[in-house]
Structure formats: structure tokens, C-alpha cells
Amino acid sequence: MDVRWIEPLRWLMVGTPLLAAVAVVGVPWDRAEPEWLPAGGDFTVNTAEGPLALHDWRGSVGLVYFGFGSCADVCPTSLASIGRALESLEPGEVEHVRGLFVSLDPERDSLALLHDLTALVHPALRGGTAPVAELRPITDRYGVAWRKTEVDSALGYVIDHSSTVSVIAPDGQLVEQLRHGTPPDAIAAAIRRHLP
Amino acid sequence: MWSLLSSLALANPANTTVRVVDPYARATVTPSSAGFLVLNNTDTVAHAVVGAASPLVKTVEIHVMETGADGAMTMRPIPRIDLAPGASATLAPGGMHLMLIGVTAPLADGGKLPLTLTFEDGTTSALELPVRKP
Numbered sequence: 001m002d003v004r005w006i007e008p009l010r011w012l013m014v015g016t017p018l019l020a021a022v023a024v025v026g027v028p029w030d031r032a033e034p035e036w037l038p039a040g041g042d043f044t045v046n047t048a049e050g051p052l053a054l055h056d057w058r059g060s061v062g063l064v065y066f067g068f069g070s071c072a073d074v075c076p077t078s079l080a081s082i083g084r085a086l087e088s089l090e091p092g093e094v095e096h097v098r099g100l101f102v103s104l105d106p107e108r109d110s111l112a113l114l115h116d117l118t119a120l121v122h123p124a125l126r127g128g129t130a131p132v133a134e135l136r137p138i139t140d141r142y143g144v145a146w147r148k149t150e151v152d153s154a155l156g157y158v159i160d161h162s163s164t165v166s167v168i169a170p171d172g173q174l175v176e177q178l179r180h181g182t183p184p185d186a187i188a189a190a191i192r193r194h195l196p
Numbered sequence: 197m198w199s200l201l202s203s204l205a206l207a208n209p210a211n212t213t214v215r216v217v218d219p220y221a222r223a224t225v226t227p228s229s230a231g232f233l234v235l236n237n238t239d240t241v242a243h244a245v246v247g248a249a250s251p252l253v254k255t256v257e258i259h260v261m262e263t264g265a266d267g268a269m270t271m272r273p274i275p276r277i278d279l280a281p282g283a284s285a286t287l288a289p290g291g292m293h294l295m296l297i298g299v300t301a302p303l304a305d306g307g308k309l310p311l312t313l314t315f316e317d318g319t320t321s322a323l324e325l326p327v328r329k330p
Contacts, residue, residue, distance in 0.1 A: 049282040072230035072296065073261050074269050076222055079288050080330035116225040145266040154255035154297045155228075160268040180269065181290070 031142070038143035040166065040174025045102055045128030048115035054127050055172060057098045060117075062168030066144045068105035068159040069113050074180060075101075078163055083121040084184035085191065094124060096170075096195055103129035104146050104159045111191045142166055142174065170196045211319035213239035221296065221325040223305040229292035231256075231311060231325050232287045237279035245277040247314040254298025256311065259288055271295075276316070282289060303327045 067075035114127025146161035163180035219233035
């Protein structure tokens with residue numbers, strides 16, 4: 001065998017089990033720091049209490065979740081996990097945390113409904129939305145894939161959407177995105193990593 | 197009159213072979229919510245759930261969650277849940293659920309949601325789903 005091929009082959013033999021070991025161990029929930037984070041940044045939505053801009057939160061850790069009001073599975077699951085994470089924090093911690101549920105279905109979700117939906121979960125949580133033309137550049141900056149899809153259902157249409165919790169540092173920077181299914185203790189740990 | 201009533205009752209005999217385990221509905225203040233349960237077919241023949249209804253909900257459908265190629269989670273209606281002899285099906289968060297569309301009264305934690313499953317052979321299962329916080 002040509003000697004030039006030996007070194008890469010040795011790497012393949014050593015490297016493949018290493019990669020397999022990483023795949024088996026996986027990335028723990030509380031260290032789900034992706035190699036790449038979208039740009040994030042400031043935005044404003046309408047809420048039942050008036051306009052809410054992320055920059056209003058400066059000095060607090062923010063959690064942002066994009067979903068829709070008729071979402072009966074992944075959104076309530078994610079919001080419930082956020083709620084439990086917030087409940088698990090000390091009073092001195094939770095006063096520095098803000099949460100926002102952004103509806104990608106402004107056509108159907110009233111501000112009153114978004115208020116009620118989030119108030120049920122935790123008092124630190126707000127619900128808001130904006131016209132679709134304003135939502136699209138926001139979700140592009142947050143790496144959220146979504147589309148309105150007609151379905152053969154009494155719902156008429158659903159919103160297919162990424163289900164991630166974006167963590168915003170007190171300086172307004174997007175610092176983590178927690179994948180769908182991240183349990184409450186891992187969400188609380190992510191908050192604590194960035195508390196002022 | 198009695199024969200009419202008994203024939204109505206006979207029109208929807210109870211399904212005695214598909215066991216429903218741990219049913220519950222999620223508390224909500226919105227018009228939509230979800231019900232979850234486990235179905236165990238103890239029969240020697242196949243069964244299928246083909247519909248569901250509740251007096252407190254305008255429409256109950258069977259939906260399933262999947263993740264698209266771009267990472268977006270999709271919720272889609274499916275027409276039926278097939279249960280082979282001896283098979284089970286789990287309706288749980290992240291998978292299948294009973295989609296409650298047009299809940300006519302808020303589903304409060306600790307309440308009960310009456311719900312009837314209809315099987316392909318015309319039998320039904322009358323359930324009471326405890327309402328729980330997500």
C-alpha cells in the first residue's frame with residue numbers, strides 16, 4: 001500500500017470510534033451550546049399591555065419562544081417547562097427574568113388570548129404578536145423556521161414552526177437556544193448562567 | 197318507544213376489548229387543547245379508533261406531531277389509529293394527541309372532560325378525562 005494513505009487511514013480507525021462515542025454520549029441538556037447562533041437582536045411586538053421591545057428588558061435575562069395559540073402540543077409543553085423553570089428560581093433570581101411568547105398566527109390570536117395564555121403559565125411571561133411582514137425578519141434573525149400550512153382539519157390551517165427557547169442575556173444578546181424538550185431544570189440552569 | 201331506545205343504545209355498543217389507560221386533557225384558557233391516553237387492544241382481532249367527540253368541544257380530531265427537514269414541528273390530522281390484535285398505541289406529547297378544537301368552556305386544572313371514542317366497528321368508549329396542567 002502506498003505509504004501516503006496510511007496516516008489518513010489510521011486517523012479514520014482512531015477517529016471513527018471517537019465520533020461514535022461522542023454520538024452515544026450526546027450533548028447534555030444543560031450544555032446545549034450550539035456551534036452557531038443566529039444573530040438575534042432587538043424587536044418589538046404588540047401585547048395586551050401595549051408594545052413590548054426586548055430592549056425594555058435590559059438588565060434581565062429574557063426567554064423568547066415563537067409559537068401559535070392553537071398549538072395544542074409543543075407550545076403548551078414548552079411553555080409549561082418555562083413556567084416550571086421560573087417557579088424553581090429564587091425570588092431574587094426570578095425578578096431578573098422576563099419571558100415572551102411570540103405568536104406566529106396574528107390572524108387568529110388576539111392580544112387578549114395571548115395575555116390569558118401566558119398569564120396562566122407564569123406572571124413573568126407576556127404574550128404578543130405583530131403583522132406577518134414584521135414577524136418574518138424577526139424570526140429570520142432568530143433562526144426560526146415557520147410557515148402557514150393548510151390542513152384537512154377544523155382548524156383550517158396550522159403554523160409549522162421550530163420549537164426552541166431563545167435565551168437573551170441582560171445586554172440584549174442572544175446567547176443560547178434550547179432545543180425542543182429541554183426540561184425545566186436545564187432551562188433554569190441556562191437562566192442562571194446569564195443572570196446579572 | 198322502548199324498542200326505539202334499545203335500538204339506539206344497541207347502535208353504539210360499548211367497546212369492551214380496547215382498554216383505555218391514563219386518559220387526561222390539558223388545562224387551557226384557549227379554544228384549543230389536547231387529550232392524551234394509551235390504547236391497549238386486548239382482542240384477537242384488529243380495531244381502529246376512527247373518531248372522537250365531546251359535548252364540551254366543537255370538534256375532536258386525531259393529530260400527530262412530526263419534525264420537518266428544516267426543524268419546524270408539524271401538526272397534522274390523521275384519519276384513524278390502527279390497533280392490531282394485542283397492540284397498543286400511545287397518545288402522548290410529541291406524538292399523537294386528540295386535538296380539541298373549539299373548547300366551549302375553559303378546561304380548568306382538576307376538572308373533567310367527557311369524551312367518547314368511536315371505533316371502526318361502530319362500538320364506542322365513553323371516557324372522562326381528568327384535566328391537568330401541562
